[in-house]
Amino acid sequence: MSTFVTEISQQTITIDGIHYTAADATASAPETKSLLQTKFRTIYGEDSFYAALTDFLAEWFDGNDTLKVHTSGSTGTPKELWVEKSRMMNSAKLTVSFLNLHKGDSALLCMPLQYIAGKMVVVRSLVAGLNLIPVSPCGHPMQELHTAPTFAAMIPMQVFNTLQVPAERELLMQVRHLIIGGGAIDENLEKSLQDFPYAVWSTYGMTETLSHIALRQLNGKGRSEWYTPFSSVSLSSSEEGTLVINAPLVSEEILKTNDIVEFNISGQFRILGRKDNTINTGGIKVQIEQVEDALRPLLPCPFMITSVSDIKFGEQIVLLLETSAIDKEKIDKAIATLPPYWRPKQTICVEKLPQTETGKPDRASARKLAANKIDKA
Numbered sequence: 001m002s003t004f005v006t007e008i009s010q011q012t013i014t015i016d017g018i019h020y021t022a023a024d025a026t027a028s029a030p031e032t033k034s035l036l037q038t039k040f041r042t043i044y045g046e047d048s049f050y051a052a053l054t055d056f057l058a059e060w061f062d063g064n065d066t067l068k069v070h071t072s073g074s075t076g077t078p079k080e081l082w083v084e085k086s087r088m089m090n091s092a093k094l095t096v097s098f099l100n101l102h103k104g105d106s107a108l109l110c111m112p113l114q115y116i117a118g119k120m121v122v123v124r125s126l127v128a129g130l131n132l133i134p135v136s137p138c139g140h141p142m143q144e145l146h147t148a149p150t151f152a153a154m155i156p157m158q159v160f161n162t163l164q165v166p167a168e169r170e171l172l173m174q175v176r177h178l179i180i181g182g183g184a185i186d187e188n189l190e191k192s193l194q195d196f197p198y199a200v201w202s203t204y205g206m207t208e209t210l211s212h213i214a215l216r217q218l219n220g221k222g223r224s225e226w227y228t229p230f231s232s233v234s235l236s237s238s239e240e241g242t243l244v245i246n247a248p249l250v251s252e253e254i255l256k257t258n259d260i261v262e263f264n265i266s267g268q269f270r271i272l273g274r275k276d277n278t279i280n281t282g283g284i285k286v287q288i289e290q291v292e293d294a295l296r297p298l299l300p301c302p303f304m305i306t307s308v309s310d311i312k313f314g315e316q317i318v319l320l321l322e323t324s325a326i327d328k329e330k331i332d333k334a335i336a337t338l339p340p341y342w343r344p345k346q347t348i349c350v351e352k353l354p355q356t357e358t359g360k361p362d363r364a365s366a367r368k369l370a371a372n373k374i375d376k377a
Contacts, residue, residue, distance in 0.1 A: 003103065003128075003129075004089075004093050004096070004127050004128060005126070005127060005128075005129070006086075006089050006093075006127060008022070008060065008061060008085065008126075009022055009061075010022070011061075011126045011127070012126075012129070013025060013057060013122075013125060013126055013132065014125070014129070014130070014131045014132060015053070015131075015132045015134065016131075016132075016133060016134070017131055020036055022061050023035075024036050025037075025054065025057040025058060025060070025061050026058065026061040026062070027058045027062070033058075034054065034057070034058050036054045036057060036058075037051070037054040037055065037058060039054075040053070040054050041054075048136070049113075049134055049135075049136040049137070050134055052113045053109070053113060053122065053132075053134055055113075056113050056119065056122060057122070060085070060122075060123075060126070064085075065084060065085060065086070066082045066083060066084050066085065067082070067083065067085060067119075068080055068081070068082055068083075069081050069082075069083055069114075069115065069116050069119060069207055070114050070115060070207070071206075071207045071208075081207060081208070083116075083210060087210055087249065087250045087251070087252075088119070088120065088123050088210050088250075089123060089127050090210075090249040090250055091120060091123075091209075091210040091211050091249070091250045092120060092123045092124040092126075092127040092128070093127060093128075094213075094230050094232070094249070094250075095120075095124060095179075095211065095212070096124055096127065096128045098215065098230070099151065099177045099179075101124070101128055101130065101150065101151055101177065102128070103128060103129035103130070104129065104130075104131060105128075105130050105131065105150035105151060106130065106131040106132075106133050106147075106149040106150045106151065107121055107124060107125050107130040107131065107132055107133065107149060107150065107151045107152070108121075108133050108135060108141065108145075108149040108151065108152040108153070108154075108175075109121045109122065109125075109132055109133065109134045109135065110134075110135045110136075110137055110138070110141035110152070110153075110154060110158065111137055111153065111154075111155065111182075112137050112357060114357075115207070115357070116207045116210060116211055117153060117155075117181060117182060117211060118137075120153075120210065120211040121153055124151075130150075130151065133145070133149050138158075139157060139158060139161040140158075140161050140162060140165065140168060141154065141158055141162070142162050142165075142168040142171045142172055143165070143168055145171060147171075148171045148172070148173075148174035148175050149175060150175070150176050150177060151175070151176070151177040151178075151179075152172075152175045152177070152178050152179070153179045153180075153181065154178070154179075154180055155180070155181065155182040155183055155359040156180055156182070156183045156184070156185050156186075156189060156359070157183070157359045158359075159172070159178075159180055159189065159193075160189055163189075163192050172196075173195075173196050173197060173198075175198065176198045177198070177199075177201075178196075178198070178199075178200045178201070179200075179201045179202075179203050179212075179215070180200065180201065180202050180203065180218070181202070181203035181204075181205065181211075181212060182359060182360060183359055183360045183361070184289065185202050185218065186293075186296050187293075187296065187297065188296070188297070190218050190219075193218050193219045194219050194223075195219075196219050196220075199217050199219065199220055199222065200217070200218045200219050201215045201216065201217055201218065202215065202216050202218055202227075203215050204216075204227045204271070206255075206257070208251060208255050209245060209247055209250050209251060209255065210250045210251070213229055213230055213233045213245060213247050213250065214227040214228060214229040214230065214233065214269070215227065215228060216228065216268075224268070225270055226264055226266075226268035226269060226270050227268060227269050227270060227271075228268050229267070229268075229269070230247075232247065232248070232249050233245065233246065233247045234246040234247075235261075235263070235267070235269060237261050237263070238256060240275060241260050241261065242256065242257055242258055242259055242260055242261060242275055243257045243259045243260075243261035243269065243271070244256050244257070245257065258274045258275040258276050259271045259273075259274055259275070260272040260273050260274065260275055260287070272287060272289070272290070273287035273288060273289035273290060274288075274289070276363070277289060277363060279305075279307045279315050279317055280314055280315055281307070281310070281313045281314060281315045281316060281317055281341065282312075282313040282314065282341070283314075284341045286317065286341060286342055288305045288306070288363075290342075291305045291317070291338065291342050292304070292305050294337070294338055294342070295319075295334055295335075295338070298333075298334035298337065299321070299330075299331070299334055300323075300327065300330060301321055301322055301323040302321075302322040302353055303319060303320060303321050303322065303353070304319075304320045304353050304354075304361055304366050305317065305318070305319060305320075305344065306318050306320060306363065306366040306367050306369075306370050307367065307370070308346075308367070308370050308371050308374055309371070310345075316345045316346065317342070317343065317344045317345055318344055318345070318346045318347075318348060318370045318374075319331075319335070319344035319346070319347045319348070320348050320350050320353060320366060320369065320370060321347060321348065321349050321350065322349075322350060322351070322352060322353045323349055324349060324351075325349070326347060326349060331347060335347075346370075346374065348369075348370060348373045348374070350369060350373070353366070354366050354369060
């Protein structure tokens with residue numbers, strides 16, 4: 001059983017094996033730097049990831065009960081939220097207990113600190129006494145490591161990239177507790193994790209739930225397509241079929257999501273797509289994620305499904321391809337496998353598919369990009 005330290009003034013932080021106290025991380029006044037901020041800026045630079053980490057620690061130890069986080073903006077404009085530190089610690093305890101992490105275990109920090117996922121890796125380390133291993137957020141977070149961390153939280157893009165490099169893949173396989181969040185995990189990525197010796201987990205959550213409130217195992221005997229919520233979480237569906245979350249330990253309010261949900265008889269759930277990712281074309285509602293899932297094994301390059309306004313059908317389905325040239329025969333063949341009302345009416349090549357800073361598809365930008373390309377055509 002893990003021992004938790006939830007009195008912030010009594011917490012300590014271990015970074016790269018070196019132990020620091022709350023006093024080391026606390027600024028003496030608003031305009032001054034803490035010992036840790038000064039040290040890491042001197043070693044790594046003013047704009048380094050280590051400097052950002054010490055800034056977050058200074059904010060954590062500043063005596064205020066709340067701090068500011070940003071939503072990812074995957075479906076619209078990012079928002080600022082003020083969240084309670086006590087609830088962040090509740091979330092940290094849920095994850096640490098579920099994964100059975102212990103004091104002295106190492107935790108890889110490889111996600112931006114302005115978002116909840118990165119902040120929560122630090123909070124877990126503060127609460128449970130984990131050894132924090134900071135790596136500047138990038139597509140290959142394992143490339144400079146020589147020893148696998150005990151625990152790692154990564155986005156799908158980071159996992160995919162890591163699997164392409166044999167040495168990085170070998171290191172990733174040694175991570176005893178790997179959680180993947182921040183985006184959909186496609187079938188091919190899931191298949192590539194099946195020979196991992198330790199359990200790999202997909203997480204479900206959002207900024208408002210202060211990281212995840214449910215997990216599903218991606219490999220091994222416990223592999224499942226259904227998410228299991230933490231025992232303190234109650235779930236239901238709205239009249240529109242979207243997920244409703246009651247998680248009192250991490251959120252004072254009951255959260256109504258835009259995720260279209262399906263439950264099984266055990267109370268587990270899976271997400272079919274987002275309500276705001278539904279395209280209404282000619283009176284027929286098409287779920288973007290379902291079309292993308294069907295096309296993913298058939299298309300040779302990264303892609304997204306989006307839509308544009310259409311005078312006849314209301315909305316028209318559009319396929320965005322991240323490529324400079326279309327293999328029209330292959331694209332047409334893939335599209336022909338779809339039900340007629342799922343088939344994109346236009347295909348557009350783009351230099352780069354729009355993504356948020358956390359690696360999620362930027363749906364709002366994709367719609368604007370498609371509309372601009374079609375207008376100029």
